[in-house]
Amino acid sequence: MILPIGPVHPGLKEPLRLKLKTRGEKVLSAEIDYGYIHRGIERIMQGKTWQKGIFLSERVCGICSYIHTQTFAETFEKIAGEQAPLRAQYLRVLTNELDRIQSHLLANSTFFKALEHETLFMYMLTLREPVMDAIELLTGNRVNMGWNVVGGVKMDIKQTHMDQIMQIMNKLETDYGRYVQIYEDGPLVSGLRSKDVGVMTREESIMARAVGPIGRASGLEHDVREQHHTYKDNFDWNVVWRKEGDNFARTMNRFDEVWESISLIKQVINNIPEGDVRKKIDIPAGVAEWRNEAPRGEVTYSIETNGNLIKNISIRTPSIMNIDACAKYMLNDVATVADAVATYASSDPCIACAERVTILDETGSVRDFHGVHNINSNLKG
């Protein structure tokens, strides 16, 4: 029997159709249909200047909106062969890590919601609000920040703001461990739909091209921040990864990455150099590709410009690989439908990122809704 879930469903935040092939309560395999929020961002960006494009790139995804603008700006900086001033690079790290903390806390709260563990869900959201305050303090907005420009960041940070962010981070560091422990050691929580549910091995995660915390929880020790010049040269931090590849590992991986992010933010505030936060960059014609580590994994921008307008842009977001990995490998032989929903939530799906392609037929109406061709086509038979 095929059990459809979505697009509007109590278990899902975002519109997406999850088709579970079930026998009794057991889930045999799954298929995912995309296309409910395709807006055509790449097409809109063509023929626009970067000043317009950067606002569109921010709205690729609302949860990890920051990293898209940073990658967009850094791609243009690579075309020009220059780098932002060091103070701006530090501020970018600061905002990126704040964004990562709030995204990971939100992802984990969604997972706890899928477990029906309301207490931890509320705790996660309570922890997240001060981080949103810190983002607002720094950039002036909670979600879509409008903070990056090509050649730096828009505004400088004041010492008072840095002190307040430091206070928020100290508070978070003191409180945070308790909630991690509730999940990690809780007799009910860790057994419930977490440990040994939705297992993806290292080989499978390579085949599914899984990235980010989902890949790292399966043993892929890969973080693009290792190759980023700012992180590589100035900061001391570790890649968090685990071997188990189950729901528990994915959630704990996100929990542990928050520790690293807190440490990075403190390093930024303690060591931030003086100087400008923005410089003028003349952009020549050219083409470049740039990668960054979004909260959900590797995001790639490939931009071709004629020096003024964007001729061509291609955005590769992490969610599409992670959702496909979830459908193909994690949702195989899951014991119950409730486990399947928890597994889906643990893969941290962000549908707004994933939507790139819609196929129209001759009359112009939408014919097929797949973001990519479904790699799991064994439901068709």
Add this chain to the structure above:
Amino acid sequence: MLDGLKDIIRKSSIHVCLVNTGGCNGCDIEVVALLSPRYDLEQYGIYVHNNPREADVLLITGALAEQWKDKLQKIYAKTPEPKVVVAIGNCPLTGDVFNQEGSSVNAPVSDYIPVDAEVSGCPPRPTEILAAILAVGPDAIAARGRQKL
């Protein structure tokens, strides 16, 4: 007296269904932030359920992507009377940055279903969303419930 009693109960029991019709997700996470103890949506008797069949308030976010054109009307039809539609963010109002040449959005949403309240902002703050739900939700639901009787 029965009507009065029903009004009181209806006003403090509002089920909300969130429909993302093609936005960037920013408004949706602000609705999730409303659930947090800081804003505490549930103290007003509002419950985010995401099930259109038992919803009183439909929260519409997003700029209406291609395949939501008919689906949104179906969801609206499935929602039982009395119902209220709140459009959140610039996307359902005008299409925001997506409403440009080459895009595949069909904003505004009010072309397809009747909209009772509109909150602008990209995204609006959680308190503004809450204020909008409370501004149209309880009274309209109670009043419309009386009309049906």
